[in-house]
Amino acid sequence: MPVRLYEAMYIVRPEVTDEDLRALMGRVADTVGQIGGTIELHDVWERREMAYAIDGCKRGTYVICYFNADSGSIDALRKELELEEQVLRHVVVVPNPRAIWRPMSAEPAPAPDADAEKAAGEEAPTEDAVEEVGAEPEEAKEEEEAPTEAPVEEADAGAEEADDEGADDDAEV
Secondary structure, three states: OOEEEEEEEEEEOOOOOHHHHHHHHHHHHHHHHHOOOEEEEEEEEEEEEEEEEEOOEEEEEEEEEEEEEEHHHHHHHHHHHHHOOOEEEEEEEOOOHHHOOOOOOOOOOOOHHHHHHHHHOOOOOOHHHHHHHHOOOHHHHHHHHHHHHHHHHHHHHHHHHHHHHHHHHHHHO
16 A cells, blocks of 8 residues: 555643653554654644633643555554544544645745756746836826726716705705
8 A cells, every 4th residue: 555644633631741642652653653654743732722612621732743654554544543542533644735734943845836846947036026027107197097087077977966956856845
C-alpha cells in the first residue's frame, strides 16, 4: 500500500503536566515508528477552551502530528489513542495540503505563484513595473467619474419633479 501524509490531532486532559504530555507525545511517536511511519511535525498546538465539555473537562491541550505512513497501519495508532486515558478525543485524517498547520517558528511555505514563476523561468515584475502597468492618468479617472455623476443628478431632479406633481394632485382633490 502507498505511503501518504496523515494528520493526527488529539485533545489531552487539562490536568496533564508538561512532563506527562511529552511522555504521551513520545508514546505516540513510538507507535508511529512501530507502524513504519515517519513523523514530519509533532507539536503542541494550544491549550484552549472547548466548545462543549468532554468527560467533565471544559478545557484541553490540542496536539497535532503530521506523519507519513502506510494506510493499512493507521488503525494501530487510532487504537493507541483510544486506549490512552489522558486523551479526550482524537482524529486521524488525510490533510488538505492547503490547510497544513505550521508553528510560528517554522519557515513559511513558499507561495504557489512564486514557485510557478520560477519554474517557468520568468522574473517577477518589479514594483516600478507594477506601478507603470497599473497607473492611469488623472484625466482619465476624472472623465470616468463625470458621466456617472450627471445621470444621478438628473434622476434626482426627476424624482423631485414627480414629488411636486404628486403634491399638486393631492391639492386638487
